[in-house]
Amino acid sequence: APLDHEAYMRLALSEAHESPPKPSNFRVGAVLVDEGSNKVLATGYTLELPGNTHAEQCCLQKFAQSHDLPEERVGEVLPENTVIYTTMEPCGLRLSGNLPCVERIIRAREGGKGGISKVYLGVKEPEKFVGENKGRTKLGEHGIECIHVPGLEEQILNVATAGHE
Ligand SMILES: Nc1nc(=O)c(N)c(NC[C@H](O)[C@H](O)[C@H](O)COP(=O)(O)O)[nH]1
Numbered sequence: 425a426p427l428d429h430e431a432y433m434r435l436a437l438s439e440a441h442e443s444p445p446k447p448s449n450f451r452v453g454a455v456l457v458d459e460g461s462n463k464v465l466a467t468g469y470t471l472e473l474p475g476n477t478h479a480e481q482c483c484l485q486k487f488a489q490s491h492d493l494p495e496e497r498v499g500e501v502l503p504e505n506t507v508i509y510t511t512m513e514p515c516g517l518r519l520s521g522n523l524p525c526v527e528r529i530i531r532a533r534e535g536g537k538g539g540i541s542k543v544y545l546g547v548k549e550p551e552k553f554v555g556e557n558k559g560r561t562k563l564g565e566h567g568i569e570c571i572h573v574p575g576l577e578e579q580i581l582n583v584a585t586a587g588h589e
């Protein structure tokens with residue numbers, strides 16, 4: 425059955441609502457999906473896991489941990505046709521200096537399997553913290569397709585910036 429992209433993006437948006445508001449980041453939700461079986465592999469939201477974590481990072485870490493692996497080895501266990509839905513495009517640079525999610529998504533291709541082949545995003549990152557996000561270009565250079573899922577932009581941005589004064 426063809427994937428219902430809007431349904432998965434709505435699920436990611438519902439995850440974003442779980443994120444504690446904070447002025448220095450965006451409240452984002454993400455869903456890791458096996459496109460082959462149409463199954464949700466993991467969900468995540470900003471700050472869900474300890475350590476100033478991002479939504480996409482939480483998906484990868486939770487799935488890796490469900491296989492007793494650290495996040496950096498998630499590529500060893502991802503199904504062939506894994507994709508990720510994220511309400512906001514993956515970060516290419518973080519003010520905290522933590523490893524950006526674009527790098528984590530590219531790293532997931534190591535480990536010999538297909539890694540993440542597509543990133544479905546609800547909105548581009550506003551240029552509030554790090555200026556223009558160049559992550560989509562870098563993902564494309566590694567054969568990872570970025571696809572905009574339209575229709576939820578206003579709701580996504582309202583949730584994302586709720587912690588900002
Ligand atoms: N795609 C995405 N998912 C997230 O879960 C999240 N919080 C951001 N936010 C991007 C923004 O650029 C960074 O939140 C700031 O640059 C601050 O960096 P930290 O979050 O403190 O590492 N972007």
Ligand SMILES: [Zn+2]
Pocket residue numbers: 478479480481514515524525526
């Ligand atoms: Zn990130």
